[in-house]
Amino acid sequence: MEAMTFVLFGATGDLAKRKIFPALYNLFLDKKLPLPISIIGVGRGELSDTDFQKHVKDSLKAFSRRSLHDDSNLEVFIRAFRYSHVDAIKAEGYKGLLELIKQREEELNIPENRMFYLSVAPELFNVIASNIKESGLGSTKGWKRLIIEKPFGHDLKSAQVLNDKLSKAFDEEEIFRIDHYLGKPMVQNLEALGFANPVLQALWNNQYIANVQITATETVGVEERADYYDKAGAIRDMFQNHMLQMLMMTAMQLPKQISAEEIRNEKRKIIESLRPLKKENVMNHVIRGQYGPGEIQGKPVVGYTGEPEVAPSSLNDTFVAARLYVDDDFWRGVPFYIRTGKRMTEKSTRIVIEFKNTLKDLYRGQEEETAPNLLVIEINPNESVSLQLNSKNPLNNGKIEPVSVDFSSKQEDVPEAYERLIYDAMRGDSTFFAHWKEVELSWKWVQPILEAFEENTIPLQLYPSGSTGPDASRRLLAEEGYKWW
Numbered sequence: 285m286e287a288m289t290f291v292l293f294g295a296t297g298d299l300a301k302r303k304i305f306p307a308l309y310n311l312f313l314d315k316k317l318p319l320p321i322s323i324i325g326v327g328r329g330e331l332s333d334t335d336f337q338k339h340v341k342d343s344l345k346a347f348s349r350r351s352l353h354d355d356s357n358l359e360v361f362i363r364a365f366r367y368s369h370v371d372a373i374k375a376e377g378y379k380g381l382l383e384l385i386k387q388r389e390e391e392l393n394i395p396e397n398r399m400f401y402l403s404v405a406p407e408l409f410n411v412i413a414s415n416i417k418e419s420g421l422g423s424t425k426g427w428k429r430l431i432i433e434k435p436f437g438h439d440l441k442s443a444q445v446l447n448d449k450l451s452k453a454f455d456e457e458e459i460f461r462i463d464h465y466l467g468k469p470m471v472q473n474l475e476a477l478g479f480a481n482p483v484l485q486a487l488w489n490n491q492y493i494a495n496v497q498i499t500a501t502e503t504v505g506v507e508e509r510a511d512y513y514d515k516a517g518a519i520r521d522m523f524q525n526h527m528l529q530m531l532m533m534t535a536m537q538l539p540k541q542i543s544a545e546e547i548r549n550e551k552r553k554i555i556e557s558l559r560p561l562k563k564e565n566v567m568n569h570v571i572r573g574q575y576g577p578g579e580i581q582g583k584p585v586v587g588y589t590g591e592p593e594v595a596p597s598s599l600n601d602t603f604v605a606a607r608l609y610v611d612d613d614f615w616r617g618v619p620f621y622i623r624t625g626k627r628m629t630e631k632s633t634r635i636v637i638e639f640k641n642t643l644k645d646l647y648r649g650q651e652e653e654t655a656p657n658l659l660v661i662e663i664n665p666n667e668s669v670s671l672q673l674n675s676k677n678p679l680n681n682g683k684i685e686p687v688s689v690d691f692s693s694k695q696e697d698v699p700e701a702y703e704r705l706i707y708d709a710m711r712g713d714s715t716f717f718a719h720w721k722e723v724e725l726s727w728k729w730v731q732p733i734l735e736a737f738e739e740n741t742i743p744l745q746l747y748p749s750g751s752t753g754p755d756a757s758r759r760l761l762a763e764e765g766y767k768w769w
């Protein structure tokens with residue numbers, strides 16, 4: 285991998301501390317960081333390089349997946365860090381930043397390859413990108429790349445405006461839009477599951493699959509993020525990005541070759557084939573929920589509107605379930621059910637493929653009913669792939685019962701999503717980053733839902749904290765004779 289300068293805007297922030305520094309450090313330990321490397325943190329606070337290096341070290345102590353005990357390497361890693369005190373919205377500060385970048389490039393004898401990571405509030409994305417361009421930071425003899433965090437826009441229009449502005453400073457292939465779900469090992473594994481197994485490949489269509497269920501539930505509530513979350517809701521926070529990305533990854537077809545471009549093309553075809561929703565139809569396909577008071581792990585918790593900094597009258601969605609259809613030749617007629625919510629019974633991200641139960645009638649009249657075959661892909665916190673089959677149980681009078689065959693072994697010490705994604709961006713591999721077209725089409729698809737929620741034309745279903753969500757979400761599946769797995 286080529287040597288580079290890694291400029292981190294928002295270096296004193298929460299994400300940098302919890303995810304980005306630990307990711308860089310673990311890449312360093314795995315010898316996946318190009319050395320020497322120049323890492324420059326940017327923030328408005330007045331920190332010396334030594335203060336900043338201490339801040340990085342403290343973050344690693346608190347959040348690295350590998351401990352720092354007896355780590356003689358640590359000092360080598362920490363010495364790569366410098367700090368630049370810049371108000372990123374003011375153009376004048378960039379002169380000093382450029383000088384520091386150049387000085388370090390010379391000292392370390394590294395080429396002008398520059399990675400700019402914007403771990404700052406989204407309102408700053410376009411002003412920083414434009415300042416990078418105008419100040420000459422982006423005029424390099426090597427390459428330049430931009431990593432940006434979510435949220436990418438607040439709706440279709442704002443996302444388009446933001447993209448237009450970013451594209452004045454960076455080309456599409458230079459922009460790496462992080463969706464951390466695409467860095468999860470099991471989401472990345474979807475590609476191999478579908479493409480490297482002819483058995484599954486043959487069954488991956490509407491002839492054999494009855495429905496697909498994609499779930500991401502959490503036990504946590506809004507935490508300290510009410511300011512952002514109350515304007516975003518589950519629809520923008522999880523559904524428009526992570527959930528639709530998982531849908532695309534699950535439904536895409538085998539590309540002609542495995543490359544970033546081909547895979548992203550296949551994903552795009554899926555989002556293009558999603559049956560559009562009309563605003564007046566949203567209530568038939570989408571459930572909007574909000575958590576009320578309840579219990580999480582035996583402890584009482586307040587409802588959403590009782591959370592600090594949430595207005596008592598807030599109608600914000602903390603739960604969304606929806607039924608979608610991919611109207612292409614492979615998936616026509618197969619419902620995709622998606623649900624995501626906070627303050628639910630368990631933390632679980634999983635994809636369940638329910639196969640058609642074509643042999644159900646064979647056992648009718650014998651007081652037995654076969655369960656459908658299920659392919660269960662556990663993404664978080666467990667990582668596993670299992671297949672539910674039917675088999676006679678000799679310990680129960682030979683009755684047919686579902687058995688689960690597990691194909692995975694728990695891997696210890698797996699790199700975290702941020703490690704994988706930062707490593708990919710450093711190599712220039714954009715396979716697991718969201719292309720602008722995917723983002724735009726996702727916003728386009730959810731836009732009628734945003735409007736229906738805004739206009740309050742669909743009921744807000746309250747569910748108790750610690751439950752599996754509103755009853756209406758179960759009815760959504762029951763209408764077609766299914767249930768959530």
Ligand SMILES: NC(=O)C1=CN([C@@H]2O[C@H](COP(=O)(O)OP(=O)(O)OC[C@H]3O[C@@H](n4cnc5c(N)ncnc54)[C@H](OP(=O)(O)O)[C@@H]3O)[C@@H](O)[C@H]2O)C=CC1
Pocket residue numbers: 293294295296297298299300326327328329370371372373402403404405406433434435
């Ligand atoms: N935290 C998380 O778990 C997640 C965060 N994200 C996204 O990541 C981004 C960062 O989030 P997070 O770290 O939580 O935010 P924080 O508020 O914790 O940090 C913001 C950072 O931006 C810096 N900053 C703010 N204004 C300026 C400015 N004018 N010039 C230079 N630096 C500035 C702050 O430094 P200073 O005050 O010193 O200037 C601080 O380092 C956001 O886009 C967020 O949506 C996405 C997923 C999860």
Ligand SMILES: O=C1O[C@H](COP(=O)(O)O)[C@@H](O)[C@H](O)[C@H]1O
Pocket residue numbers: 502521522633664
């Ligand atoms: O992006 C986000 O994701 C987290 C859930 O991520 P996970 O990796 O723990 O499944 C969610 O809590 C947060 O609200 C959202 O912004």
